[in-house]
Amino acid sequence: MAIRGASSISTTSKLLLQNYRLLKPLTTLSSTTTPPSTIISPQTFSEKHTPTTTTFGGSGSGFGSRSPLSFEDGKDLFASISTAKLLKSTLTLKMAAVEPVVDLGTWVINSKLMNVGVFKDVVMGFTKCTFYDHFVAGRNVDEAGKTVKMLWDDGFRGMLDYGLEHVDDNESCDRNSEAFIKTVDSTKSLPATSVSSVVVKITAICPVSILKRISDLLRWEYKTKSNDLPWKQNTLPIFSESSPLYHTLTKPEPLTPQEEQDFRLAQQRLTNIIEKCLESNVPLVIDAEDTQIQPAIDYFTHSAAVLYNKGDKPLIFGTIQAYLKDAKERLVLLKAAADQMGLPLGVKLVRGAYMSSEAQVAASLGHDSPIHNGIQQTHACYNDCASFMLNEIANGPGALVLATHNFESGRLAALKAQELGIAKGNQKFQFAQLYGMAEALSYGLRNAGFEVSKYLPFGPVDQIMPYLLRRAEENKGMLSTSAIDRQLMRMELKRRLTAAVL
Numbered sequence: 001m002a003i004r005g006a007s008s009i010s011t012t013s014k015l016l017l018q019n020y021r022l023l024k025p026l027t028t029l030s031s032t033t034t035p036p037s038t039i040i041s042p043q044t045f046s047e048k049h050t051p052t053t054t055t056f057g058g059s060g061s062g063f064g065s066r067s068p069l070s071f072e073d074g075k076d077l078f079a080s081i082s083t084a085k086l087l088k089s090t091l092t093l094k095m096a097a098v099e100p101v102v103d104l105g106t107w108v109i110n111s112k113l114m115n116v117g118v119f120k121d122v123v124m125g126f127t128k129c130t131f132y133d134h135f136v137a138g139r140n141v142d143e144a145g146k147t148v149k150m151l152w153d154d155g156f157r158g159m160l161d162y163g164l165e166h167v168d169d170n171e172s173c174d175r176n177s178e179a180f181i182k183t184v185d186s187t188k189s190l191p192a193t194s195v196s197s198v199v200v201k202i203t204a205i206c207p208v209s210i211l212k213r214i215s216d217l218l219r220w221e222y223k224t225k226s227n228d229l230p231w232k233q234n235t236l237p238i239f240s241e242s243s244p245l246y247h248t249l250t251k252p253e254p255l256t257p258q259e260e261q262d263f264r265l266a267q268q269r270l271t272n273i274i275e276k277c278l279e280s281n282v283p284l285v286i287d288a289e290d291t292q293i294q295p296a297i298d299y300f301t302h303s304a305a306v307l308y309n310k311g312d313k314p315l316i317f318g319t320i321q322a323y324l325k326d327a328k329e330r331l332v333l334l335k336a337a338a339d340q341m342g343l344p345l346g347v348k349l350v351r352g353a354y355m356s357s358e359a360q361v362a363a364s365l366g367h368d369s370p371i372h373n374g375i376q377q378t379h380a381c382y383n384d385c386a387s388f389m390l391n392e393i394a395n396g397p398g399a400l401v402l403a404t405h406n407f408e409s410g411r412l413a414a415l416k417a418q419e420l421g422i423a424k425g426n427q428k429f430q431f432a433q434l435y436g437m438a439e440a441l442s443y444g445l446r447n448a449g450f451e452v453s454k455y456l457p458f459g460p461v462d463q464i465m466p467y468l469l470r471r472a473e474e475n476k477g478m479l480s481t482s483a484i485d486r487q488l489m490r491m492e493l494k495r496r497l498t499a500a501v502l
């Protein structure tokens, strides 16, 4: 079913081609579209061809026994999924693609109607059987553990994410920190290496007001080239020449004793989680959020990496958002500084999920958005960063988690890994997709022999609602991320039905 000519292109191929076309104008990027400091270098991956089936092989590459990388054949891709589960997934994704359904659902969940007991029960019950079951790994560590085992049997690993978000008091931060520690501890009872990492959002263990203050102080220090932050420890670069600094217009006051104490408490919480990771031999991945608070998140991440990343494999991974104009510059600076300090850099590469809030904040302060002016630049930056990291880790220290649902980025990185001889089972490079999303990509990469993790949020229905609303928004519309999955699942269901009838 690989694409062989325009006349024989299937509907799925058309969807995949749409995905590929997003990258076409890459080589035509001109300096007029991006300021000089943010020009993205031309595509550095192999650009020989864009088939939907890519055969890996060659002696010594470690790819010899792999199947071709293919995202076209639902029979191969979904062989291990039961017909009932496939049907339910198809219906849930279809429902999520109908914009009025998602808009109405979002309105209802945010409305006062949810204060009415019976009404709330019905809405929560419906959400639980549909979106929650599809996108969430379970209500607690035990249920999430069962999901990990199921995925492990199917050839995947799990990134355990106890779905906790923004809090602003020490009591909630302490509670969240305990929950993260319990999550790390739970990995001991799961098959060895079935959990590729535990994920933490710093906003769940440090009051957001403190993150804003620390970010302001770091920005001001960088802007004025001063060096007067008494609490600052050894860290890696947090900014580059093109980083957005407009959030901090005037000199911020130093931390008050109370703020300094809250900051130290948050650092201690992170240290406690890291110590548990060290004991359990599980890497820790720290999510990226918005640029208002990201400098503080990076500070937490990098200062911990300086202390805990040793040898060849990192314990702590930070996140780079390629939709930011300064992403590549920062990544290069980070890697150079890490190399100089002799520590392995751990990077999770994403495109970024705070598009509208970033644009709103920048506009309200009279500045351009820190996000690339167009999606093509984001795609180019993502692939360029991936290529850079793959080159770096092929023969040196560091590790890369390529977190994406984009087929072209997946295919290009797979080709690059093959070119560089990054062998199967090499724990320094893995792909990752969110649970319930981009299944065809996950199965295709797994079938070709790559390490693939599913990012597994878990927690009670109420708590996980913000995450679910973001997934609903992402899957909304007929051409959304899930279009290829829906198409392939429908075709596979049709095939199974026909086979059963005949």
Ligand SMILES: Cc1cc2nc3c(=O)[nH]c(=O)nc-3n(C[C@H](O)[C@H](O)[C@H](O)COP(=O)(O)OP(=O)(O)OC[C@H]3O[C@@H](n4cnc5c(N)ncnc54)[C@H](O)[C@@H]3O)c2cc1C
Pocket: 286, 287, 288, 289, 319, 321, 323, 350, 351, 352, 353, 354, 355, 371, 372, 373, 374, 375, 376, 378, 403, 404, 405, 406, 432, 433, 434, 455, 481
């Ligand atoms: C395992 C995993 C972990 C993640 N962790 C994080 C995290 O820590 N922090 C975080 O912020 N996000 C995170 N995300 C979400 C991620 O950033 C993306 O929102 C999501 O994965 C979609 O990007 P994609 O690479 O899958 O590409 P695609 O499916 O191709 O999606 C591209 C999307 O990028 C957006 N976009 C980006 N730049 C532009 C632009 N310049 N103009 C227009 N649209 C643009 C559009 O919304 C578009 O739909 C994670 C995703 C995964 C899979």
